[in-house]
Amino acid sequence: MEREQEYVLRTVEERGVRLIRLWFTDVLGQLKSVAISPAELDTALDEGVQFDGTAINGFSRIHESDVLARPDATTFELLPWAKEDEPSARMFCDIQNLDETPFAGDPRQVLRRNLDEARTHGYSFFAAPEMEFFYFASGDPSLGKPQPLDRASYFDLTTADVSSDLRKRTIHMLEAMSIPVEYSFHEDSPSQHEIDLRYTEALDVADNVMTLRLVVKKIALERDCYATFMPKPLNGVQGSGMHTHLSLFKDGENAFHDGDDPYGWSTTARQFTAGILRHAREITAVTNQLVNSYKRIAETSEAPPYVAWARNNRSALVRVPVRKKGKAESARIEYRAPDPACNPYLAFSLLLAAGMRGISENYELPEETNTNLFDLSETERRAAGVEPLPRSLDEALDVMESSELVRTTLGDHIFEWFLRNKRTEWSEYQSQVTPFELERYLPST
């Protein structure tokens, strides 16, 4: 038996853990959980837990429906919110077919496969997402417009209000679950908050995003309020994004850094960025997967709708943060399109694959965009060769459908299921008569 597994078994025994939750993620990025008792743990670690995947989004298949959840013992963690007399723990799982091959519908396996692929070229992929979200008094849409808990703004230090207390408790809980937090602060909009996760390997980060979303919601519910990662819950104020910092490491060194370059930026970094830009439109359906996502990607600097890069221009899709001198380790790029409702496993897979394609095909990085893209007219933007991101889920799905890169990266199973599922979502949305239409047209026509 592996030592990690022995560690898990022994800890469960020593700490009197009553319940072990096996976590995995469906194709849409929803966290799923199967609970087992300590008596079943040994077998679960050795052979996995068999279950019927039919009811899980994106897991269904035509022939057989059973899959295996194989716990990843390195992710074993006691749950800090469990009752003291009923300790419980969780492990993330990889989903396998019954013959123990990776299951094509499992997003975590997709990310693993893409990380392994990058490793064959010597690269490990690091990411650090900035998670934005809102606290509301309730999550029930039938109560009308969501009510923010505060009216504060960017970086405001609000005294003793409910939402900063919530955020503090959340961070405490995250740290207890091995999720180091870089910063946390009040964002621009009322009741909007941001928690920045520290740089680590992409698989860990994706697991952490899943845990963070649960913890944020859980703590809010404890205080009878509601936390949401919906990209654009309120009219007239900015939405929630998941700006993500990316870099590659090779032989323990940051591969984006080059001391000889005037900007400290390596050829690898330029090619990787070129890859992300070239394929940005194709991956948008996954980084921004809801109908609502496209209401955030509008003309605001927090969610730049134009495919361009810049060092110090927040209207660009890819920002290259200027580093303090000598900070080779922190060389990175920031991709500003994703929102926190995405499936992090799939989003990171595609960002990595797009960047790696730039490296393998020696893509040329376009010129830096120094003008504020919002100040240009459509014609001027076109003349400058700046393309917009898709304006709707519908358009994003069209672009995705013709992308060989997205198909290869996600695999046929997820690629096809995702398109089918999202086409349905779009057509359901299209068939709705919205309050906007009623208010606008009912009285005037």
Add this chain to the structure above:
Amino acid sequence: MEPLLVFPEPVPPELAQALDFGGWAWKSAPDIDSARRDEPADGWVGAIVMATAGAELDGALRLCRAIRNGDINVDSVLLLVNGGQLMELDPREDLFDDFCVHPFHPVEFETRLKHVFRRSGNNDDIDLIEYGPLAMNLETYQAVIEGKPLDLTYMEYELLKFLAAHPGKVFTRETLLNRVWGYDYYGGARTVDVHVRRLRAKLGEEHANLIQTIRSVGYSFGRSRWI
């Protein structure tokens, strides 16, 4: 008692004699394959690698590296070198746990054997690491700080165990990566930083400074016994 693995074959008579006198069970192997084949059910208790007989230093270090890579299931390595090879050991310290100059004095050799191999977990009286408020039970994999259990992941536990077993010693990130994660791990030095950050958070504000950052070198745990 599980045997020690001795490289290479044949074993020089003075080494065989020292081991037998010390009551150590041992078995020699000419190469990695046979060491793997002959592995006892409970694993090797440790390995003695000689750089002075037959294989020379490069060959001996290759063996050490194979051990660290996990090709052979061995926790601790004692390297035997001659005086002339000492200077070449400096950048390769992570490949062995201790070394002894050969020809050795039997008393020194016996002391080093005890020091290296009794600590690797096969002896009943050393499966507890205690340092100040921290106690770790190596058999049950549990750690407590001021009597309160620490909830650690496996890698956090392993890192803390390694650091706490060598108080006052400064380790580079690379050494920690090799010794705690193993050579086949790709994460790079940043992985170490992330885990240290996690450990400090779990140790709590009051005890976070048990792990010290040694600027532009790496990390150390607690204080050295020698200062």
